[in-house]
Amino acid sequence: MGVSIEHYFVLSAILFVIGVYGVMARKNLIIVLMSLELMLNAANLAFVAFSRVHDDMTGQVFMIMSITVAAAEVAVGLALVVAVYSHRESLNIDILKILKG
């Protein structure tokens, strides 16, 4: 049984849903960020799979783009995490209600 495009998709979907669950359910800010990364990587996996199937490099280019953006985002995100921690002495996302309207 060869590995077909559907297998990649199913894996990508499972990873994405795990990421979504992490973002929705976990309280620790770092774990939330990690879950976000997981979602991005799930998407990247789909990009690469498509790229192989269609024999087109565009998908891979997008993947590289996405990883770059993710790296930049992590840099900013971690800085925010440090700032939040030094300010609140906690990384519990539930107590951060600055965005309340």
Next chain:
Amino acid sequence: MIVWIILIPLLGALINGLVFATGFWKKFLGGDGHTEHKVVNIAGCGVVLVSALISSVLFFKLLSMEPSERQIVQTLFVWIPSGEFTVSFELLFDTLSCVMALIITWIGFLIHVYSIGYMHGDKSYAKYFAYLNIFIFFMLILVLGNSFPLMFVGWEGVGLASYLLIGFWYENPENASAGRKAFVVNRIGDFGFILGIFLIFFVFGSVNYQDVFGKAMDPVFMSAIPASVMTVIALLLFVGAVGKSAQIPLYVWLPDAMAGPTPVSALIHAATMVTAGAYMVARCNVIYSQSPTAQMIVVSIAAFTAFFAATIALTQNDIKKVLAYSTISQLGYMFMGIGVGAYAAGLFHLVTHAFFKALLFLGSGSVIHALGGEQDIRKMGGLRKFIPVTAITFLIGTLAIAGVPFLSGFFSKDEILGSVYERGYSIQWLFALVTVVLTALYMVRLYLLAFEGKIRVPDKIRDHIHESPSTMLIPLLVLAFLSIIGGYIGVPEFMGELLGFHDTNLFERFVSSSIFMDSAAQAGHHLLGHWELVLFSIAAALLGIIIAYYLYYVRPSLPDKIAENKNVEPVYSGSFNKWYIEELYDYIFVQPFRYLSDVAYRFDQKYIDGSVNGVAEILKEMALTLQAAQTGILRGYATLMAIGAAAILIFIIIWQGF
């Protein structure tokens, strides 16, 4: 040069208003109250004196001109340029506005001087003089403007000044509401006046005096205009005059206007502003002379007003209220003269009335001053011994207004009575003749109750009765002098022959160059000649004086007995309560309007405001509902986003039919 007559009082108003009334002098220039009073006096009275002098110079300039060319026009700038229609800011100094300007500035000056004494120590001293100067400014615009709109500017301006001065002591709500009443009642008249101006523009295509009167005298032009249009114009203008000059039915504001300081009553509500209506009708003589219907209405209203107000004056106990009703009555005389087309006679009475009525008001002010604010004549009596100068000048004014021969009021009143009779208005003449009796009666009653007989002043006040300061007495003496000799400028010709006067009727000849159309006396045969008419009015005046003398001096207890008599009582209480006209107006106009506005208010609150506020309320509710979603919890936002994304995905899948 004319413009300076107007501008200089405005300068006085600016100095007194901006520098002193605002406190600038005390705060920034370090002046004290004493010097402030001095400067206010000089600025306030001085500007009026300068205006008076300029007016006099121009008066002599007019005299030196040919009678037919006696007018000076000064154009300043184009005021309202609007296509074909333009109104220039133009001033006119002809014999008519000359007479008015001389009265306003000279009598105004005397009353300003009097005010120095009367208003001494008032905390709003500078403000008072600023208001008086503003009044003089607008009154001069009213009489010197050369077009109807300009007259209207002055017309409204004097209304404003009158409102401000009636309510000058506004701490007392009654005074403030008296001012408001004057203002509102006058608006009714002004509405008629401005409609009249619109109609004049519509018919004549201009609002400039020369254009309008020129066309109105042109037979070719007038043949295209129905007579009824002229009547409507005349009556609309007269509505304005009725308001300003306090004729029936809009007279009710004038008695209330006595709430203001007494010099104001003398200046505005006796000598100048209230005569603006008479001036306006005289100015529009061309229009009135062409409409017998309008003339008839003017004369009838005037005659009835004269009589009606005199009956009320008979029983009033407030010294100023008697004079106020007397003023309404005398204004009726002016309108009678002007209404029958004897414009010069009406204006002549305007002039003499300005002398003796200003004198009487200032005299009453002097009495009030002496008694520390007491205005009720029942609490006076015997004042002649305490304040002799005031008493004598007041007596002169009383006799002049009563029509005692050879005083000023006698000549002018006879002119009017004669004209009214000779032009065929017999019924109105009869009313006027009865009014002569009443006038003499109530004026002599007033004099006797205040100055003669037993003193009824409470002991506490009696010790403080004092003659007024010289700033008040000098104007009184000057006006008393004028009240005696003022009539000789207009002695009728037939009297002049007998009295050995060579220059008879100087006044009429002077004014006539501004009167383009005088409806001449009817040529028919009359029962009475000149002399009979004069004898009638002398007899009427003496009858009034004798009755008053008997009732209030010889038998002082009699008036009360008469008033209590069963047959007389209803008439007495009717007169005492001003024939319940105020109550009637309240019932007919005030109450229904109050009810209507109450209904409108509630409708507005419920439906208009309700619908506007309802929309806002709905949006507010929506916002409050959605606010719950803004928790600030990031995970919540992410969850919502994920659910949303999933929902869109599922929707697309189903919709596309996968």
